[in-house]
Amino acid sequence: xxAAGLALVLATLRLSxxxxxxxxxxxxxxxxxxxxxxxxxLMLVGAxxxxxxxxxxxxxxxxTGAAVGLGCLLAAIFAWFVLNQRADPIVTGTAVNLxxxxxxxxAYRLLFPPxxxxxxxxxxPDLVPGVxxxxxxxxxxxxxxxxxxxxTRIGLEIRATGERAEAAHNEGIPVxxxxxxxxxxxxxxxxxxxxxxxxxxxxxxxxxxxxxRGFIALSLxxxxxxxxxxxxxxxxxxxxxxxLQFQLQAAGFEIPYALLLMTPYVLTLIVLxxxxxxxxxxxxxxxxxxxxx
Amino acid sequence: xxxxxxRDVGKRFGSTLALDGxxxxxxxxxxxxxxxxxxxxxxxxxRTLYGLVRPDRGEIRLDGRETRIxxxxxxxxxxxxxxxxxxxxxxxxxxxxxxALGEKDSLWLPPARLAQRARTLLEAYDLALDPETPAGELxxxxxxxxxxxxxxxxxxxxxxxxxxxxxxxxxxxxxxLELLVRxxxxxxxxxxxxxxxEEVTAVCDRxxxxxxxxxxxxxxxAGLDPRELGRWMVGVDPPPxxxxxxxxxxxxxxxxxxxxxxxxxxxxxxxxxxEIFAVAGIDGNGQAPLEEVFAGIxxxxxxxxxxxxxxxxxxPGDRQRTGLVLGLAAEENLxxxxxxxxxxxxxxxxGLLRRSRLRESVRETFSRFDVQGxxxxxxxxxxxxxxxxxxxxRALRERPAVLxxxxxxxxxxxxxxxxxxxxxxxxxxxxxxxxLVSTDLDxxxxxxxxxxxxxxxxxxxxEAGRRTRERIGELMLGQVG
Ligand SMILES: Nc1ncnc2c1ncn2[C@@H]1O[C@H](COP(=O)(O)OP(=O)(O)OP(=O)(O)O)[C@@H](O)[C@H]1O
Ligand SMILES: [Mg+2]
Numbered sequence: 001x002x003a004a005g006l007a008l009v010l011a012t013l014r015l016s017x018x019x020x021x022x023x024x025x026x027x028x029x030x031x032x033x034x035x036x037x038x039x040x041x042l043m044l045v046g047a048x049x050x051x052x053x054x055x056x057x058x059x060x061x062x063x064t065g066a067a068v069g070l071g072c073l074l075a076a077i078f079a080w081f082v083l084n085q086r087a088d089p090i091v092t093g094t095a096v097n098l099x100x101x102x103x104x105x106x107a108y109r110l111l112f113p114p115x116x117x118x119x120x121x122x123x124x125p126d127l128v129p130g131v132x133x134x135x136x137x138x139x140x141x142x143x144x145x146x147x148x149x150x151x152t153r154i155g156l157e158i159r160a161t162g163e164r165a166e167a168a169h170n171e172g173i174p175v176x177x178x179x180x181x182x183x184x185x186x187x188x189x190x191x192x193x194x195x196x197x198x199x200x201x202x203x204x205x206x207x208x209x210x211x212x213r214g215f216i217a218l219s220l221x222x223x224x225x226x227x228x229x230x231x232x233x234x235x236x237x238x239x240x241x242x243x244l245q246f247q248l249q250a251a252g253f254e255i256p257y258a259l260l261l262m263t264p265y266v267l268t269l270i271v272l273x274x275x276x277x278x279x280x281x282x283x284x285x286x287x288x289x290x291x292x293x
Numbered sequence: 294x295x296x297x298x299x300r301d302v303g304k305r306f307g308s309t310l311a312l313d314g315x316x317x318x319x320x321x322x323x324x325x326x327x328x329x330x331x332x333x334x335x336x337x338x339x340r341t342l343y344g345l346v347r348p349d350r351g352e353i354r355l356d357g358r359e360t361r362i363x364x365x366x367x368x369x370x371x372x373x374x375x376x377x378x379x380x381x382x383x384x385x386x387x388x389x390x391x392x393a394l395g396e397k398d399s400l401w402l403p404p405a406r407l408a409q410r411a412r413t414l415l416e417a418y419d420l421a422l423d424p425e426t427p428a429g430e431l432x433x434x435x436x437x438x439x440x441x442x443x444x445x446x447x448x449x450x451x452x453x454x455x456x457x458x459x460x461x462x463x464x465x466x467x468x469x470l471e472l473l474v475r476x477x478x479x480x481x482x483x484x485x486x487x488x489x490x491e492e493v494t495a496v497c498d499r500x501x502x503x504x505x506x507x508x509x510x511x512x513x514x515a516g517l518d519p520r521e522l523g524r525w526m527v528g529v530d531p532p533p534x535x536x537x538x539x540x541x542x543x544x545x546x547x548x549x550x551x552x553x554x555x556x557x558x559x560x561x562x563x564x565x566x567x568e569i570f571a572v573a574g575i576d577g578n579g580q581a582p583l584e585e586v587f588a589g590i591x592x593x594x595x596x597x598x599x600x601x602x603x604x605x606x607x608x609p610g611d612r613q614r615t616g617l618v619l620g621l622a623a624e625e626n627l628x629x630x631x632x633x634x635x636x637x638x639x640x641x642x643x644g645l646l647r648r649s650r651l652r653e654s655v656r657e658t659f660s661r662f663d664v665q666g667x668x669x670x671x672x673x674x675x676x677x678x679x680x681x682x683x684x685x686x687r688a689l690r691e692r693p694a695v696l697x698x699x700x701x702x703x704x705x706x707x708x709x710x711x712x713x714x715x716x717x718x719x720x721x722x723x724x725x726x727x728x729l730v731s732t733d734l735d736x737x738x739x740x741x742x743x744x745x746x747x748x749x750x751x752x753x754x755x756e757a758g759r760r761t762r763e764r765i766g767e768l769m770l771g772q773v774g
Contacts, residue, residue: 171395172366
């Protein structure tokens with residue numbers, strides 16, 4: 001493989017990883033019946049947490065931990081409103097996104113005023129040159145989620161809860177606790193995805209830097225038919241298209257760059273929509289659960 | 294073994310008083326029948342015991358100790374199991390997965406292991422199902438049996454069965470009753486809800502009758518007169534069995550020729566005006582595709598259906614899945630068909646629904662068909678029998694020329710069953726052509742001018758001179774000769 005080809009592969013892996021990670025978290029949540037469209041915001045707070053703590057401590061581990069923690073925290077707020085107060089998940093998710101955008105923006109300007117010298121967080125160590133440790137983490141995560149959902153009792157309980165919470169509840173499965181756990185897991189994954197953006201991909205923080213990646217992860221879950229392998233394929237497709245687009249831009253082709261920027265999104269949507277078939281969404285997705293009448 | 298007492302249980306849902314001081318006392322190791330007309334509160338009472346209903350007042354005692362049961366998990370840990378009136382399964386999960394729900398023994402459950410466990414269970418309880426089928430694709434009767442197997446597999450000390458026999462064929466009923474006796478022999482306690490008095494007298498030790506949310510009586514079953522039971526339940530004597538309508542049969546209103554779809558292997562039938570044509574048979578012999586092709590939700594592989602008179606009305610066999618939109622109000626369900634036909638006067642004007650007219654018309658229908666419940670109540674919260682009445686009311690309300698009725702009295706109490714059968718006869722007498730598909734032998738005999746048996750996708754007419762339970766029973770098992 002020539003150098004350009006290798007660079008393309010590496011860039012594809014790098015750009016796909018945060019999508020795959022965030023999508024795994026969303027997948028587990030949705031399989032339990034929780035639709036969290038606040039995933040964009042969760043990623044963003046993760047990115048900010050990783051940046052701030054990374055700059056302050058210089059530790060990748062602490063930075064990642066902070067990202068995961070913040071993702072969980074924001075997910076907990078979402079869960080409390082949606083699961084305990086039975087608030088509408090779309091409205092709550094939107095609120096989470098807005099809160100994250102405004103919150104991280106203000107905090108960033110407060111902590112890193114323009115007059116301060118430019119700082120950057122530590123970079124994640126490489127597994128092999130050009131491939132950060134995060135890739136390994138992501139691969140393990142995908143495998144773990146796939147096994148969890150299809151081959152374990154907990155996975156069965158999660159799927160039953162998402163399909164028909166009443167049936168799960170009737171068999172003594174703790175619906176509320178499972179939904180809470182899955183939502184927090186989704187928050188952790190989204191936070192981790194944010195950390196990957198900052199510590200591996202961009203080495204900086206910019207307001208609203210997730211740029212719709214959370215929503216792409218969300219649609220990967222849907223169009224990937226709620227199946228981990230297809231979701232990963234979708235993530236790779238998006239990452240690949242994005243990497244290619246960057247290379248074309250760098251090579252200076254005479255194509256308007258806005259058009260190039262758009263291609264990965266459009267391409268991913270088209271391919272996924274064609275190949276997804278009629279995905280079966282969990283039957284009780286986004287429905288509130290009443291334990292006793 | 295478990296002894297259970299429920300004392301003075303009260304529960305109100307909005308304006309409905311579902312339980313009004315009900316008592317239930319179950320001795321360890323007995324089969325206890327719980328009887329009562331539709332809406333009497335039977336389901337609500339047992340759901341309270343299973344932690345699904347929060348009672349407004351009253352107490353639960355298990356082996357003499359006062360216990361608060363606030364979730365099924367808690368009930369299960371006390372050894373209480375419940376088989377619901379309408380099976381509660383996760384439709385997209387397979388039979389095997391549904392059977393494994395709630396099992397705590399192992400964390401590692403690969404599909405092969407699930408299927409293996411399911412096969413063992415299904416075999417032990419004599420249920421021929423493919424473990425890989427999504428549960429939602431099973432006919433109601435099989436879903437129900439799946440629910441029973443799941444509860445039995447749990448090994449409950451107290452097993453509550455809420456109208457388990459409503460969807461079963463006679464032979465299946467017999468084997469279920471045998472199973473209950475076996476469970477009692479193993480020292481388990483059983484609560485059995487049913488509208489069929491002969492089932493109660495066959496196996497139960499004691500019976501409690503509920504009426505309008507209150508306990509009327511608890512008695513030993515031995516030496517009890519079924520007529521007396523009926524009187525307790527409704528306060529009047531149960532209606533005597535009726536005869537098929539005797540009027541003139543007019544010209545053909547519904548004709549099917551060589552129907553093939555799914556299990557159906559070439560079904561021919563005609564129904565004349567004023568006639569009830571009854572199709573008997575055990576569920577799973579083609580009833581589902583037969584219903585679906587008449588409902589127009591399944592396409593024919595071969596053959597054709599001619600509807601020569603209109604309108605055609607349908608009483609679907611699965612009230613919860615294809616019959617009602619459970620989240621919509623009862624009154625909205627009632628006029629779905631009219632609305633779908635374009636919304637004409639007087640209920641609609643310029644395509645808009647007139648709410649006041651609707652109320653009026655709905656109240657009239659509710660009282661004519663004795664639907665107990667509020668018109669504005671979501672259909673999901675009506676009692677099982679009242680959901681069924683709603684379906685009937687919807688079908689008969691528009692005076693259909695052709696009526697296709699699938700198990701129209703499933704889950705109805707004695708009085709209501711008698712009433713509905715009389716309504717079907719009345720419809721036939723006024724010229725409606727009725728195609729009745731029923732797994733209930735008595736129903737078929739009481740209603741059918743002509744009877745045929747559906748077996749493995751083919752229709753076998755019952756010869757006019759041999760209209761007996763025995764003959765129909767033979768045909769149901771495929772003994773054609
Ligand atoms: N969740 C609910 N919300 C409102 N009303 C309810 C609810 N559940 C039950 N009811 C009402 O309580 C009454 C008793 O219902 P229940 O289901 O206990 O009757 P049932 O004896 O089981 O009747 P059936 O033989 O028809 O099944 C009915 O009038 C029903 O409409
Ligand atoms: Mg009931």
